[in-house]
Amino acid sequence: MTHAEKPVDDLTPEEAAEELAALSAEIARHDKLYHGKDAPEISDADYDALRQRNAAIEAHFPELVREDSPSLKVGAEPAGAFTPVRHSRPMLSLDNVFSDADVTDFVQSVRRFLSLKPNDELVFTAEPKIDGLSMSLRYVDGELVTAATRGDGTTGENVTANIRTISEIPNRIKDAPDVLEVRGEVYMAREDFMALNERMAESGRVFANPRNAAAGSLRQIDSNVTKTRPLRFFAYAWGETSEPLGETQFEAVARLGKWGFPVNPLMERCRSLDEMVAHYRAIEAGRADLPYDIDGVVYKVDDLALQERLGFRSRSPRWATAHKFPAEKAMTELDAIDIQVGRTGALTPVARLKPVTVGGVVVTNATLHNEDYIKGIGIRSDGHDIRVGDTVIVQRAGDVIPQILDILPEKRPKAAQPYVFPDICPACGSHAVREEGEAVRRCTGGLVCPAQAVERIRHFVSRNALDIEGLGEKQIEFFYNHSDANFSIRTPADIFTLEERQKSSLAKLENVDGFGAVSVKKLYAAIDARREVEHSRFLFALGIRHIGETNAKRLARHFLSFEALRIAASEAKMPQGKGDPGSAGWQEIVGVNGIGAVVAEALVEFFAEAQNIRAVDDLLGQMKPRDEEAPQAVSSPVAGKTVVFTGSLEKMSRDEAKAMAERLGAKVAGSVSKKTDLVVAGPGAGSKLKQASELGIEVIDEDQWFERVGR
Ligand code: IVH
Numbered sequence: 040m041t042h043a044e045k046p047v048d049d050l051t052p053e054e055a056a057e058e059l060a061a062l063s064a065e066i067a068r069h070d071k072l073y074h075g076k077d078a079p080e081i082s083d084a085d086y087d088a089l090r091q092r093n094a095a096i097e098a099h100f101p102e103l104v105r106e107d108s109p110s111l112k113v114g115a116e117p118a119g120a121f122t123p124v125r126h127s128r129p130m131l132s133l134d135n136v137f138s139d140a141d142v143t144d145f146v147q148s149v150r151r152f153l154s155l156k157p158n159d160e161l162v163f164t165a166e167p168k169i170d171g172l173s174m175s176l177r178y179v180d181g182e183l184v185t186a187a188t189r190g191d192g193t194t195g196e197n198v199t200a201n202i203r204t205i206s207e208i209p210n211r212i213k214d215a216p217d218v219l220e221v222r223g224e225v226y227m228a229r230e231d232f233m234a235l236n237e238r239m240a241e242s243g244r245v246f247a248n249p250r251n252a253a254a255g256s257l258r259q260i261d262s263n264v265t266k267t268r269p270l271r272f273f274a275y276a277w278g279e280t281s282e283p284l285g286e287t288q289f290e291a292v293a294r295l296g297k298w299g300f301p302v303n304p305l306m307e308r309c310r311s312l313d314e315m316v317a318h319y320r321a322i323e324a325g326r327a328d329l330p331y332d333i334d335g336v337v338y339k340v341d342d343l344a345l346q347e348r349l350g351f352r353s354r355s356p357r358w359a360t361a362h363k364f365p366a367e368k369a370m371t372e373l374d375a376i377d378i379q380v381g382r383t384g385a386l387t388p389v390a391r392l393k394p395v396t397v398g399g400v401v402v403t404n405a406t407l408h409n410e411d412y413i414k415g416i417g418i419r420s421d422g423h424d425i426r427v428g429d430t431v432i433v434q435r436a437g438d439v440i441p442q443i444l445d446i447l448p449e450k451r452p453k454a455a456q457p458y459v460f461p462d463i464c465p466a467c468g469s470h471a472v473r474e475e476g477e478a479v480r481r482c483t484g485g486l487v488c489p490a491q492a493v494e495r496i497r498h499f500v501s502r503n504a505l506d507i508e509g510l511g512e513k514q515i516e517f518f519y520n521h522s523d524a525n526f527s528i529r530t531p532a533d534i535f536t537l538e539e540r541q542k543s544s545l546a547k548l549e550n551v552d553g554f555g556a557v558s559v560k561k562l563y564a565a566i567d568a569r570r571e572v573e574h575s576r577f578l579f580a581l582g583i584r585h586i587g588e589t590n591a592k593r594l595a596r597h598f599l600s601f602e603a604l605r606i607a608a609s610e611a612k613m614p615q616g617k618g619d620p621g622s623a624g625w626q627e628i629v630g631v632n633g634i635g636a637v638v639a640e641a642l643v644e645f646f647a648e649a650q651n652i653r654a655v656d657d658l659l660g661q662m663k664p665r666d667e668e669a670p671q672a673v674s675s676p677v678a679g680k681t682v683v684f685t686g687s688l689e690k691m692s693r694d695e696a697k698a699m700a701e702r703l704g705a706k707v708a709g710s711v712s713k714k715t716d717l718v719v720a721g722p723g724a725g726s727k728l729k730q731a732s733e734l735g736i737e738v739i740d741e742d743q744w745f746e747r748v749g750r
Pocket of ligand 1: 130131132133166167168169170171172173189224275276337356359361
């Protein structure tokens with residue numbers, strides 16, 4: 040099942056997880072078709088849309104990012120780019136605990152397992168749980184031979200070439216055992232992550248958090264790319280070793296440190312439960328000052344002989360557990376609510392806050408999700424609306440965008456007013472509408488809205504739209520941001536005037552880096568070739584909500600000329616309440632096979648926006664949608680007739696009957712009216728049959744239908 044039509048804000052974690060799984064499989068399939076077989080099934084734009092949807096859900100639910108996420112596979116990685124490595128000892132995971140009471144239970148269970156007496160001492164180590172990726176480094180005769188990711192715990196991927204680029208990991212170690220497998224965490228420091236994202240922002244792809252950045256960097260096919268990524272490492276465990284590393288966890292890790300591996304300075308030995316919890320609190324308090332992300336504290340039985348006795352459960356050792364940090368919260372005041380307009384026109388409310396430290400990070404902005412969230416409907420449990428001036432509770436979990444969890448009603452200033460969500464786009468002034476059943480309000484000024492412009496132009500020139508080669512995202516951004524009027528492309532019409540404007544320009548496009556005379560000539564030719572395109576392509580290219588390729592074709596086939604469609608849409612008035620059928624234009628649009636009220640409404644809204652009309656007019660001044668050809672008149676006894684099927688059909692399904700009638704040139708309606716020419720009634724037909732006889736409409740049964748159409 041897919042929730043793809045749902046705004047990300049509206050997804051439940053279950054739905055999000057389900058969709059991420061589906062997207063991961065779907066994108067992997069398209070990657071394979073594209074790279075493996077060179078036979079793509081979908082357009083680049085549709086492929087990009089899948090990846091963007093995946094990224095949007097991940098940004099919203101970072102805890103659900105899958106190990107096989109497409110966002111971690113940077114670039115197009117051929118399947119099996121990294122060879123599998125079977126771990127000599129399984130790489131296990133850790134059990135989690137969340138409260139002091141859970142820690143007590145953990146210690147008790149270890150003591151019970153070992154049959155310790157109340158006075159027997161049991162020492163644990165406690166150290167930060169690094170938020171990165173676990174790695175197994177195999178050294179033979181002191182030489183790094185293999186570096187493998189955890190994978191499924193039994194088999195990982197060979198990333199040796201990439202690991203060799205990490206300066207903190209020694210390629211050779213002296214005085215080492217013949218075989219030594221060092222295990223630990225590859226991570227990226229927070230500051231390095233932010234600098235990397237700043238660099239990456241230019242390409243439009245950024246990582247959601249340092250962990251994803253580390254994973255993405257490690258999965259590069261080209262280790263020269265990995266080399267430019269500031270990865271780091273902490274050693275905290277080991278796999279196969281040809282000789283013991285020590286008698287205790289603490290000594291063994293210290294030894295890894297002597298061989299040159301970075302080990303965490305915050306590891307301590309704790310001799311009691313109180314000491315364990317105290318160290319947990321100390322690490323938690325210092326968390327924000329650490330240069331890297333951690334998500335808890337790991338306790339391990341210090342004595343390696345006891346570790347041996349305790350052994351493992353199926354997936355985790357009995358001798359260790361992870362005490363996770365809770366999500367961090369803080370209280371502050373809501374100074375303002377701003378509206379941001381996304382690349383697809385979604386209006387997203389953002390809370391501007393009095394700066395507050397949440398888990399050591401100063402937070403000034405938080406997401407408010409959507410209109411309903413502010414009204415107190417849905418996700419929040421307290422039912423209060425959110426108003427500017429309110430005292431709010433902000434939560435930051437991991438590296439997710441902070442969110443407002445709740446408000447404190449008793450602290451609400453008397454003068455605080457309910458927030459009125461704008462119905463005008465703050466970026467362009469067009470109407471912003473919210474469709475029934477949707478949580479998101481969207482700007483309708485697609486063609487003119489600066490927040491959406493680059494995305495819209497990209498869609499306009501994409502393969503299944505106008506298909507203009509030579510205008511990729513980079514070029515579009517270049518033209519969009521250019522301040523020289525002879526270079527800039529801000530609307531689709533500007534594409535067609537570019538060559539003319541360039542003629543009168545002193546500065547020439549062919550002298551711009553990355554263009555050149557040949558490619559400029561090609562670009563102009565590609566643009567010129569599209570001065571006349573099919574009506575359906577033109578309509579699809581306008582990027583009207585809900586008008587994808589199929590609906591564009593349906594509309595074009597019905598209206599034939601773009602002008603006819605536009606007249607109907609401009610005249611159309613939606614039904615106002617029960618009994619009102621809407622205007623003739625409206626009826627004609629919703630009468631088009633496959634077009635419902637939602638699509639019709641989007642179309643009408645588009646043509647109700649003066650700025651869109653201007654943009655379309657400008658475009659029509661430069662180019663022309665070609666009229667669709669009228670379908671060959673079908674000669675059949677039911678061609679041109681309006682048919683209603685009712686009752687149960689026994690020889691064909693309702694869908695099949697409809698398809699057959701349409702193939703024969705008939706129009707299939709759902710209800711009987713004066714316009715109905717023929718009713719095909721099966722057993723059990725009720726009110727429609729009655730209506731038909733009242734209106735004197737011809738009624739036949741299924742067999743007579745087959746006779747009539749000659750089947
Ligand atoms: S010990 C047999 N120590 O947490 C257990 N793991 O949730 C070996 N991790 O897969 C793991 N910091 O990737 C250990 N100080 C630390 C850790 C740590 C992070 C990761 C590791 C592991 C995961 C389990």
